Amino acid sequence: MFFEGSEKKIEVIIADSNVRLRHLGQPFWAGIVACANAEILSSVSNDYCDAYLLSESSLFVWDDRFVMLTCGTTTLADAVMSFIDHVGEQAIAFASYQRKNEYLSHLQSSSFKEDLTKIRQTVTGNAYRIGHLDSHHHYMFSTKKPFIAPTTDVTNELLMYHINGAAADYLRGVDQSAQGIRDLLELSVLFPDFIIDDFLFEPFGYSINGIKDESYFTIHITPQEKSSYVSFETNLNLADYPVDVYGKLLGILNPGSWDVIGFNSPRNTQGFPEHLCLGSCSLATEQGYTIDFSHYQQLCHEVLIPEYL
């Protein structure tokens, strides 16, 4: 029943305004997604963005950029290499490749180091790991090009581990429905007026994409009891947002530990349950992103239950 929820992520921004990524069309993107060993399940669009729900996570395409997240044992580095081969290295203003620590990294088809070797054959860039290898950590590669992101280019990522309580029980249960999960997560309160597209996997697992103008959010739920993982990501500026999204999600899902990764979004623990911040890092990159990584755990002694093998 094990499934690796932890995602790899690529973001690419195009330098050449003659290339319009949405014009490349769904068959093109299906090909890129296939390079990662994933497939497109469904999509929604508005005037700015095509949002694809994938068999493993999500792809968002705007005219000048795309963001793709894939979980499981997908090979996302191959997808980004295929994309760069197609448009040419010169057409890229900025590209990043991220990888979160996996529950079972030995089951992955490559390590971050191997991915890095492959990517650096085509593009030069900086790479680093934030966080200790024996705890939550986060790998990132980004291109070294004369690109400066505006401070309004914000991304917020909330990664939740070991969810507990009534919501977790519901998400692992046999009576769940997509509408039931939307209600559970209070998505109509958190994200009113977003066009949404969601999918309930068998026997459980849930993905949702939401778009509104140029904004997106996405949630992926891997509820498996011994290795649960729920990720939330958005380009909304949560500091200005009328609802405390992180506080609400943490309250509902009650994770034992969670990580927050912010790009141009300073650390803010308002609304968090009682916690210890096990470690954090703030890093300013040459490309104008200030990246904040922090790893939290609930402030209570956990009685561990042995897993019999």
Added chain:
Amino acid sequence: MFFEGSEKKIEVIIADSNVRLRHLGQPFWAGIVACANAEILSSVSNDYCDAYLLSESSLFVWDDRFVMLTCGTTTLADAVMSFIDHVGEQAIAFASYQRKNEYLSHLQSSSFKEDLTKIRQTVTGNAYRIGHLDSHHHYMFSTKKPFIAPTTDVTNELLMYHINGAAADYLRGVDQSAQGIRDLLELSVLFPDFIIDDFLFEPFGYSINGIKDESYFTIHITPQEKSSYVSFETNLNLADYPVDVYGKLLGILNPGSWDVIGFNSPRNTQGFPEHLCLGSCSLATEQGYTIDFSHYQQLCHEVLIPEYL
């Protein structure tokens, strides 16, 4: 410069008093050690025990039992299978195989699950994991045989991660010596009257075995800055011991986090630095061992330093 300090461990107790393990001789044990892809560097003996210092950790042999620890990418499950093939499954009263979480598990030649499949082809037993996969955890297999350990059969393991400060600097430095490390760890205070055997690796890394009557202690130091690991293990009953060994070692080495595993040795945090216990588990086995696992972190917010790759 990466080296995997985390150990695998086997312990075997012999049922047949006609088999005297020390009589099997060093060439036999060298063969068993070779099955794990390690080799014997040196040895010391007393009336009860032969203690071998290995290229990767340690082997202690008494007449009725042995304990072997190996780190790096050694294949210790192969060593235990070779031993059981030699003496016969019926000669075994009790056998256990443990494996700590590795820093880089994908570099190991097998997973615990794969080791388990191999071991279970010859011996039946229970196996479990204590601790979450995304944090410190500990795998254990033990045979299911009509053996009951006496409550005096005690083992204490202290596993220290991310050592800091003057001792860590010394252990990573170019001017270290075996005597310097013995003094640093105050071994003559902690373990007076033990026969010791130690080895300083190049460019750094240190192992020591100590024996006194039927008692042993062993310390293995992997000081590498981004993946430091120091393990201490003994069959001394630390609850009755005149010196606070754990408090002393934690004070000197100042690890960011540490695990304690006790067999018939209840959890005791006396002498520990200010900490949070991130999780713990107490488990009584059919063989009469009460196993306590607990994972600690210093009670201070750690500013993480990115590691450039």
